Amino acid sequence: MLKGSKVGLRARHEDDVPILQAELYDDVVTTSRANGKPWRPITPGSKKTQFLVDDEDQVNIQFSVVDLEHGTLLGGAQLWGIDPHNRAAHIGMGLRPSARGQGYATDVVSVLCHYGFVIRGLNRLQIETLADNAAMLRCAERNGFVREGVLRSSAWVMGEFLDEVLLGLLVQDWKQTAQE
Template sequence: MLKGNKVGLRARHDEDIPILRTELYDDVVNSSRAESRPWRPVKPGAQDSRLVVTDDDPALVQFSVIELDGGTLVGTATFWGIDNHSRSAHIGLGLLPAARGKGYGTDVVAVLCHYGFVVRGLQRLQIETLADNAAMLGSAERNGFVREGVLRSSAWVMGTFVDEVLLGLLAHEWKPNSS
């Protein structure tokens, strides 16, 4: 397990899946804001690639996020689009509604930075988030990410196009425990 100040990132357990499905992915609005594909219902027990970790894709690493105090599941963290040639990857996270606003997002981003720069030896990490996602923008910037651009009207979210912000962080810019 990778540990931050408040959270740990660990392998996905089977018992995590029903909680994540109910609290994150069955929420149409949340799911529509978090993903680049349209929401669709998934029957219980289905092998949903957002939840079930198969290790088939070397460019994707999925974690469950737990509170260090007590081990309660609080969300997901994802390392995706891993490019070993250019030494870059994208990061993302999703927190359960009860876990939001407690500083967990900033800690998850910090742990993902440690994983990317120290464990994987990457050069660049990137985040794309909706322009109105103040929580993710703040978590990224507290960890040293820099706004590199705006992708205008690039995300279709619940009937309207929304801007996305592109943020990046290079290995030499990263300051561990800066959050």
């Protein structure tokens, strides 16, 4: 398990999947805002859920997020789109409704940065989020991510186009932030 100050990132357990499916994916608005694809119903127990982990996949690494104090499942996190040639990847996460607004997201991003930079040897991590996602923007910037651009009207979400913000962090900037 990878540990932060409040959260642990561990392998996905089979009994995590129905909880994440029910509380994250089955919430149409949350999924529509996070996924970039139109929501569609998925049968409970389906092997098509995004929360099942393919242990052979080296491009998308998924974790379950747990509270270190109690071991409670808080959500999911991932490094996705890992590009070994350019040594870059994207960060993503989803927290259960009961875990939001408690500072867990900032710690999750911190642990994912450690994993990406130290364990995977990456040079760049990137986050894309909707421009109105103030919580994600705050936690990214607290971890040293820099706003690099806005993709205007690039995301179709619940009947309207929304802007996305692109944030990046380079390993040398992360090292400096970590030492301060």
